[in-house]
């Protein structure tokens with residue numbers, strides 16, 4: 001080829017790359033699969049743009065494995081994953097698969113806007129964090145994304161190197177998850193223990209989750225589970241989120257609206273406001289902290305009605321405290337206690353309950369217990385404290401006094 005003709009083309013291509021990155025437009029399965037493949041090999045491609053309101057059915061998972069940040073601009077498009085992969089059940093009915101409708105094998109930033117992922121045969125959107133990844137935390141940012149009717153997880157962010165998500169090996173990175181104006185409904189209805197949203201974080205690193213104006217309802221497993229082990233915290237901020245009718249799929253081991261499991265060094269810090277948490281088949285909010293570290297909870301304007309176990313349950317173990325401020329929280333018709341805080345090992349409870357109602361719960365309306373070892377005969381450490389302002393208990397099965405252990409009222 002004539003070199004004098006080629007040179008200006010190369011320069012213009014490299015200018016556009018440096019300024020903006022390159023976009024690829026997609027509208028059907030082959031253009032979408034091509035775009036994911038091209039972006040996996042060409043680090044200049046950082047944007048995949050859907051033609052408005054495209055409807056794309058995938059026959060295999062679309063897999064991105066580049067290192068660069070990638071943005072999907074859905075423009076109202078729908079991806080149907082009903083034929084994209086499959087799973088098998090092992091002898092104890094655990095589903096085994098590496099599939100998902102959209103799979104991102106990367107530690108690069110992932111942004112998805114205005115896209116629906118429906119009917120996935122396995123998982124809807126999957127992010128696999130490479131175990132040797134380094135640099136900034138993994139960032140997953142979804143805005144106006146809807147993931148519905150997945151057989152397994154709706155969204156799965158997996159920083160656990162074990163294929164069955166056992167063990168404690170993961171990357172040195174944490175996970176930042178941002179969900180705004182999203183919907184996760186009717187996922188986890190093809191096998192036991194699959195959630196609407198699931199984050200598995202192992203090794204070093206925190207889970208940081210910011211979720212607003214989002215519906216997480218009618219999922220077979222937990223609505224959302226944040227599962228963190230190794231050094232690191234779970235920090236979660238939620239505002240205007242519904243967590244209703246989750247946890248029904250496995251009748252032998254029902255699931256929660258929102259489950260946090262934090263293990264080893266690190267805290268749970270949860271700032272939640274304007275939540276509706278109704279009709280979940282196990283707990284409504286079920287937060288478990290173990291190892292060194294505290295639970296710090298600020299809950300404001302939460303309604304949790306008709307959950308089968310506790311509406312709100314905080315369990316802290318080993319060294320560390322529970323600090324909980326609840327304001328305008330209403331728990332009714334729970335199948336166990338309405339609100340239950342349990343602190344074990346070294347540490348204490350400090351709580352402020354202001355404008356809190358606990359009505360018609362099957363056991364205690366509110367139970368707050370501080371122990372070194374559960375059910376010890378004598379108090380072995382300084383009492384914790386509770387401050388009550390406008391707290392109303394009525395119709396609770398075990399009476400309408402707050403049940404406590406080693407807690408003094410201020």
Ligand SMILES: [Ca+2]
Nearest residue numbers: 171173202205
């Ligand atoms: Ca990690």
Ligand SMILES: [Ca+2]
Nearest residue numbers: 232263265266
């Ligand atoms: Ca931890």
Ligand SMILES: [Ca+2]
Nearest residue numbers: 293317319320
């Ligand atoms: Ca602890």
Ligand SMILES: [Ca+2]
Nearest residue numbers: 320344346347
């Ligand atoms: Ca403790």
